[in-house]
Amino acid sequence: MDWVVIVVVALGISQALRRWVVQPYRIQMSSMETTLYPDDLVMVDKVSYRLHEPHRGDVIIFWPPGITTDDPYIKRVIGLPGETVEARNGMVYVDGVPLNEPYVHGYVMPDFPATSVPQGQLFLMGDNRAVSVDSRSFGTVSTSSIVGRAVFAYWPLNHLVMLKAQTSLAQ
Secondary structure, three states: OHHHHHHHHHHHHHHHHHHHOEEEEEOOOOOOOOOOOOOOEEEEEOOHHHHOOOOOOOEEEEOOOOOOOOOOEEEEEEEOOOOEEEEEOEEEEEOOEEEEOOOOOOOOEOOEEEEEOOOOEEEEEOOOOOOOOOHHHHOOEEHHHEEEEEEEEEEOHHHOEEOOOOOEEOO
């Protein structure tokens, strides 16, 4: 009987941790290459955004607006509330300042018009811009649809990656 109680308590604790603290997530698409690849496993922190707002460059898991899907999406935060995001001449600009994006490789971004990011919303884009379905397609994303912040990729073992905010405005 003691073992049954221990197993039930352990299962309860693990479910509570998964629901409110951390959760694994399997990458489904190639929209975050070369940072993350399909079938990579990432650990998602569900506590951070209860303590602070998302930062530019954070990689987040979220439910996309207007899209019926069984799996949440993963993208990078590009524009924050109150900012304007646009692409000109192959570069992304936030409030007219070019964005430094070291994770985007060899892709020339098509221009897109200036988009204002309302309060409580984010402008999100995948790192693999050529195939990413993101805020350029479905618009800004409500912060209430965020599942959590992807912190690190841990599988496969030969692709361990810390997912820190690498995006910054040019100085």
